[in-house]
Amino acid sequence: MKRNALLGAVVMLAVTSASEAAADGGPGPLGVTAVAVATPQTARVGALFAAEDAEAGRFAGGHFCTASVVRSPHHNLVTTAAHCLENRGEMVFVPGYRKGRAPYGVWKVDRVFLPDGWARKRDEDSDVAFAVLDEREAKGVEDVVGGNRFVTGTATGATAVTVTGYPNTAEAPVRCTNRPTAHNPTQQRIACPGLTGGTSGSPWVNGDGQVVGVLGGHEQGGATDDVSYSVVLGAEAAHLYGAATADP
16 A cells, blocks of 8 residues: 655646646656646546545545546446455545545445456455446536546556546645556556555556556555556456446
């Protein structure tokens, strides 16, 4: 599990719209973590809360992991790390969460999908998962904030990726762009400072708007704040996505 640390140790830069665009495309300052500006892209990323905390309005300090909306036939799917969804009870997803506010609503988790490798033996190479969300006002979450494509089988480090997530110690998301490298054949890693506890489940999005990693995997995301990990998304992740998007 990513350990907690104070964000004061991180170089927090003001991110302009120009640098946001550059980061989404890959170039620009690499390996720098900054507070994420609210944009249509960052609205697709949100924080996970216990349902009872959300119902009581206890948002500040209550989020425990990050998730993001991915495209699906029913417009109701988010992806995160498997260790974020295990034995959590009732949960909600708050896209675009910022400073105690839920600008796009609070979405209840209806069903979770964990890979066999994680469910049976908590295999770190299976630390990716999906959650199906209930509708709100006859709409799916993707209808409200959009979603990124979940893509498997890409080459590690083919392009830079942007990681967006919610540290436990912060009430706004942070972002960092860098080029992943291989840790081993089944795990990829990225050098970005300040990705502390709470950023587990953060999407790794390339310049084509594709989720090509999910923060987790080795050491449930990494034992330090400066290097983070993701499962290499392959056949197991593709099979899980198929199960999560099938008709109920």
